[in-house]
Amino acid sequence: MKPGSKNGQQVTARRPSREEELAREAVPVPRLQKTPHAGHKPESYEDMEDLEYPALLYSVMEQHLPSNCLGASREKKLAMLERVLAKYRPNGERAKKHQEYRERIRTNYQPLHEDLYSFAPERFFVGSFLDAIKDGSEAALRHILIAHSPGVFTFNMLKPAFCSMMLEEVEHFEKWAQDAKVKVMRPNTMNNYGAVLDDIGMEDMLNELMTRYLNPMAAVLFPNVGGSSLDSHHGFVVEYAMDRDLDLGFHVDDSEVTLNVCLGKQFDSGELFFRGVRCDKHVNGESRPEEVLEYSHVPGHAILHAGRHRHGAKAITSGQRTNMILWCRSSEFRELKKYQRDFSSWCGECLLRKKERNRCLSSAKRQLAS
Template identity: 90%
Template sequence: MLLHGEGFLHWPMLVGKLQGAQVARSSLEEGVPVPRLQKTPHAGHRPESYEDMEDLEYPATLYSVMEQHLPSHCLGASREKKLAMLERILAKYRPNGERAKKHREYRERIRHNYQPLHEDLYTLDPERFFVGSFLDAIKDGSEAAIRHILIEHSPGVFTFNMLKPAFCSMMLEEVEHFERWAQDAKVKVMRPNTMNNYGAVLDDIGMEEMLNLLMTSYLNPMAAVLFLNVGGTSLDTHHGFVVQYAMDRDLDLGFHVDDSEVTLNVCLGKQFEGGDLFFRGVRCDKHVNGEARPEEVLEYSHVPGHAILHAGRHRHGAKAITSGQRTNLILWCRSSEFRELKKYQRDFSSWCGECLLRKKERSRRLSSAKRQLAS
């Protein structure tokens, strides 16, 4: 699901703003106030699908996620009435209406005018796209089967063979085809984020449903095993894009963390040298600029078709490419539930490396003091 860049609405942040705040009264029907979103989603509630509705200001998945946080008495309303409630809530907390309007117009122009080169990419065909080892592990579903295909290069950084060469080639060709169309149509391509100047958001060109299926059916089983403590069991939205590095484009990517709970990074190719990824451990906001311990330091060379899976809060970057061109498929997977819980959580020792180290040190000192008193 697309929620990216400056000026775009971030769903968990929206809920945080609404907690404890009275939403201004606006009429859905005369005299009826806009409801207040609940902090936690309604367990067992199956939200409406808004995929078939036209002229939505935001991606359809956002409305489905938000619906689960409506008060109980609103859940039985018609889909149209629930949509009206959600639209009014969004309008109240829109950070930049003009930017959102431009993005909506941008997506509409693509939807009505862009003709995909490889329509097969827009639906997920696992037998054609995934290598056998990955597909077998997901079909098995057990922790043992999933871990069998993984290499853990340093704590929390996993790699595995994932995509067949045919998929990689098709995706590269599709992105190049889109770039040529945009140039001919004089459409300025909206880039994936504020750090990358080249690449495209795949959700914008019609791959949102395909990428959502990739997350829910193929990445969620892995994330539930590997990233239980950072929302891996409740991934519900995504931001999918490709980034490009070449001598005449972006050369590298600075040290950062992702706006995700779990990140998938798959190398599509082409021929290149350099551009290694480097990792420096998972940190909370308080310790994000802290030093890395030796066991957290990792440099990894991309392999086409192979994927890297890591926590979004795992600090990383990319070294400069020295020749050729490297294009990567990135999927930021997010959990609304985890982000809500995180706002109220004081102890991050279950997932922040620095918090964990300090907690262990406190426990060691306490144990030492107790032994001294006992003697």
């Protein structure tokens, strides 16, 4: 299926009329509820064109609208949800340039490997990963995982043929961009090389990867940070080489759960290092010994960790390393996090301080009792 098409039909974006824009401007911004309304069946937005975010995101968010908004028309609810999402929308001019960039790619770029753009688990994944997902039990999922330190898991995931095709596709896209004089928009502000896979037409494929194959694992491993409600993603590749980026500084991801898979090629060093999960208040705090980890990449093997897990990459010393990364996000968790006051369920520093408070309180109670 050609990038930019849906169900084999070319999709043309519909711009809202001026009347629709005025109507949306008059819609108040609702405050989403902490828990979804039990029994409420949300609208489907799959048939609506010109949505800025995946249709599923609107359905999930609708369940958190105030009770007095649930009976509104679908168009009215969409307007409310877009007002909420506007708080997270990037600069308007940048968004316009991004849309023009994506449209130019989808109109002119001819993929090298069409197979990459439609989901094919038997061709993509190794047998052990497929078997664990098909089983679906927590025991089966944990059986294929190696826990290197608290919150950092690895497993064998991608077949060598898939890794090779993805590397070739990215190189093919970069050559096309160079020949067409198209400036490639990079994945984030930290990486100077690489490309956003969603931009070149792999959005649907990666969304299916997240929904069908990563959600079951994330729900088991990261329930406290939205792992059971992932509903959107940002998929990209990053490249490290002696003439490109060498390393990656200490940071956290803009995700709830991050999948990081090494595609190859031949390289030395470039280990990932991890330093524990922290909330915004404690993001620059010290690490405890059990939180310190260094991991050497293996082609085809995936790393799964919370987006708030502080990490970075050491300098590569030879060769080239390319990784496919999927930032998985939960709109529900992001909205609820605003109202949370206690992050001790997932922030290492908050948890340590809570344990210390409880210890002091228990000690004081024993002294009073004696």
